[in-house]
Amino acid sequence: MNGTKISVQNLSLSYSDGKESLRNVSLDVRSNAITVLFGPAGGGKSTLLRTMNRLNDLTDVIHVSGKVWLDGIDVLDPATDLIALRRRVGMVFARPVVLPMSVRQNLTYGLELAGERNQARLAEAVEHSLRAAALWEEVQDRLDDPAISLSGGQQQRLCLARVLALEPEVIMLDEPTSGLDPISTGKVEATLQDLKQNYTILLVPHSVQQAARTADHAAFILDGELIEFAPGKDIFTRPQDQRTEDYIEGRFG
Amino acid sequence: MAVISQRRHLIQRAGFAGLLLATFVTVAPIILVVGLILWRGAPAISLEFLTAMPREGMRAGGILPAIVGTFWLTLGTAVVAVPFGMGAAIYLSEYATDSRWTRAIRIAIINLAGIPSVVYGLFGLGLFVLFLNFGTSILAGSLTLALMTLPVIISTAEEALRAVPQSFRVVSISLGGTQWQTVRRIVLPQALPGILTGVILGLERAAGETAPILFTAAAFFLPRLPSSPFDATMALPYHLFVISTQVPGMPIALQYGTAAVLLVFVLGMNLLATIVRSRARARRQW
Numbered sequence: 001m002n003g004t005k006i007s008v009q010n011l012s013l014s015y016s017d018g019k020e021s022l023r024n025v026s027l028d029v030r031s032n033a034i035t036v037l038f039g040p041a042g043g044g045k046s047t048l049l050r051t052m053n054r055l056n057d058l059t060d061v062i063h064v065s066g067k068v069w070l071d072g073i074d075v076l077d078p079a080t081d082l083i084a085l086r087r088r089v090g091m092v093f094a095r096p097v098v099l100p101m102s103v104r105q106n107l108t109y110g111l112e113l114a115g116e117r118n119q120a121r122l123a124e125a126v127e128h129s130l131r132a133a134a135l136w137e138e139v140q141d142r143l144d145d146p147a148i149s150l151s152g153g154q155q156q157r158l159c160l161a162r163v164l165a166l167e168p169e170v171i172m173l174d175e176p177t178s179g180l181d182p183i184s185t186g187k188v189e190a191t192l193q194d195l196k197q198n199y200t201i202l203l204v205p206h207s208v209q210q211a212a213r214t215a216d217h218a219a220f221i222l223d224g225e226l227i228e229f230a231p232g233k234d235i236f237t238r239p240q241d242q243r244t245e246d247y248i249e250g251r252f253g
Numbered sequence: 254m255a256v257i258s259q260r261r262h263l264i265q266r267a268g269f270a271g272l273l274l275a276t277f278v279t280v281a282p283i284i285l286v287v288g289l290i291l292w293r294g295a296p297a298i299s300l301e302f303l304t305a306m307p308r309e310g311m312r313a314g315g316i317l318p319a320i321v322g323t324f325w326l327t328l329g330t331a332v333v334a335v336p337f338g339m340g341a342a343i344y345l346s347e348y349a350t351d352s353r354w355t356r357a358i359r360i361a362i363i364n365l366a367g368i369p370s371v372v373y374g375l376f377g378l379g380l381f382v383l384f385l386n387f388g389t390s391i392l393a394g395s396l397t398l399a400l401m402t403l404p405v406i407i408s409t410a411e412e413a414l415r416a417v418p419q420s421f422r423v424v425s426i427s428l429g430g431t432q433w434q435t436v437r438r439i440v441l442p443q444a445l446p447g448i449l450t451g452v453i454l455g456l457e458r459a460a461g462e463t464a465p466i467l468f469t470a471a472a473f474f475l476p477r478l479p480s481s482p483f484d485a486t487m488a489l490p491y492h493l494f495v496i497s498t499q500v501p502g503m504p505i506a507l508q509y510g511t512a513a514v515l516l517v518f519v520l521g522m523n524l525l526a527t528i529v530r531s532r533a534r535a536r537r538q539w
Contacts, residue, residue, distance in 0.1 A: 053427065055423065055426065055427055058422075058423065058426065083430075083431065084429075086426070086427055086428070086429045087428075087429040090427070090428075091427045093420070093423075093424070097418075097420040097421065097423075097424045099421060099425070099439060100421070100439075100443055100537075100539055101538075109425075109428060109438075110428035110429055113425075113429055113430045113431075113438075114429060146538055147538075148538045148539070159424075162428065163428075166428065166429065
């Protein structure tokens with residue numbers, strides 16, 4: 001139950017403009033746990049996430065080496081079925097991007113792309129995913145309103161629900177609460193704690209405090225390198241590397 | 254101090270006056286042209302003028318064949334130019350990478366927009382009328398007008414597509430969408446009002462052009478309605494040219510009337526484009 005879901009081995013990556021690269025990163029992401037990637041901005045955390053669902057294919061990557069395994073599937077293999085991969089590895093972005101359609105249509109969008117036309121199943125997915133994202137109570141009467149009319153916090157949970165509707169195995173969240181107030185942030189964090197029973201969660205937090213609050217495992221990433229990777233209860237109390245300790249205590253950032 | 258401040262006020266007021274004058278000089282001719290033509294053309298416009306064939310060497314009767322001809326030419330232009338123009342715009346905006354090849358295409362499109370319309374007319378005569386043997390026909394005229402309209406449609410459509418936020422595309426892809434699904438379900442619907450505006454403006458220009466149809470489609474005097482795409486036809490802009498310069502003793506009211514009909518046709522399309530644009534802006538969710 002608590003095995004390795006994603007295995008990153010000696011991953012190096014650079015962009016054509018030389019920006020934000022990864023250097024020889026290796027780490028194992030465990031299932032049914034929250035793995036946090038934290039560190040200063042521009043260190044490669046988002047790049048690492050985007051490598052795992054090959055979203056980096058849309059950007060200007062000139063060099064990739066190393067391996068990323070998802071349950072024994074070679075993610076970086078050019079022959080990998082990207083559609084299937086992205087349905088298994090869902091992603092929530094820093095800024096909530098709701099698609100220009102209704103709340104309901106946002107939730108059914110991914111399923112419809114995959115060919116689901118059964119209205120009963122789509123309706124079931126809408127309710128189930130909204131409940132899982134702790135949004136059902138707030139929007140059940142507004143399913144046909146434009147998604148943009150929801151508050152910022154609701155929009156971000158809608159983005160999470162939209163990913164959950166696809167029943168992925170891994171959920172990656174890139175600073176999902178960076179634009180949210182503390183109450184909305186608390187709701188998202190609580191939701192993640194519930195979700196980890198059933199999913200593998202990868203989170204780039206927006207602060208060290210959030211990292212410490214949420215992490216089962218935490219990786220400190222600095223300038224494209226993995227400095228330290230340890231259980232959350234250890235790394236924030238007894239960091240092994242001086243740089244990790246300096247960052248956690250706010251000496252740089 | 255007070256003197257300097259007064260001088261600055263004076264310069265300010267002179268500046269405003271100059272700008273106001275410039276605005277007036279640009280707007281006044283438009284109002285004059287439209288106003289004069291509508292005012293002097295209105296008396297000539299009657300049910301007979303709009304629905305009857307021309308008689309007595311065009312000096313009496315109506316202009317129905319010219320109206321119908323311009324309608325078919327504009328529709329034919331749309332049928333050809335819209336699918337090709339939108340296809341090219343989607344390719345350039347969504348699929349093409351920035352290479353020497355696509356840059357050459359872009360330069361070609363920009364240059365296509367700068368070619369004088371009479372050159373399009375002669376090109377259409379050579380290719381469609383003579384070489385492909387379509388004859389002087391609605392088909393040849395529509396194809397010629399379509400060539401001329403394509404760069405306008407491509408440029409505005411590409412601009413409308415690019416205005417759709419990139420984040421929508423990334424989200425759609427991350428939810429397991431293919432690039433085509435993303436284009437069809439997100440990007441195109443969002444860009445459609447902008448594309449439509451460009452299409453209407455392009456067609457409006459085509460509807461009012463004389464030179465491209467002069468050698469390819471237009472008939473001097475043909476008092477019957479076209480029955481197939483291979484028929485020549487009368488058309489409003491060319492008819493206006495003919496009755497203004499080629500027909501001695503032409504009643505001036507009919508000239509103004511014809512100009513008014515053409516103007517209403519073209520301005521009506523312009524108004525439609527404005528309505529489409531403003532309604533889409535009000536409904537836009539980004």
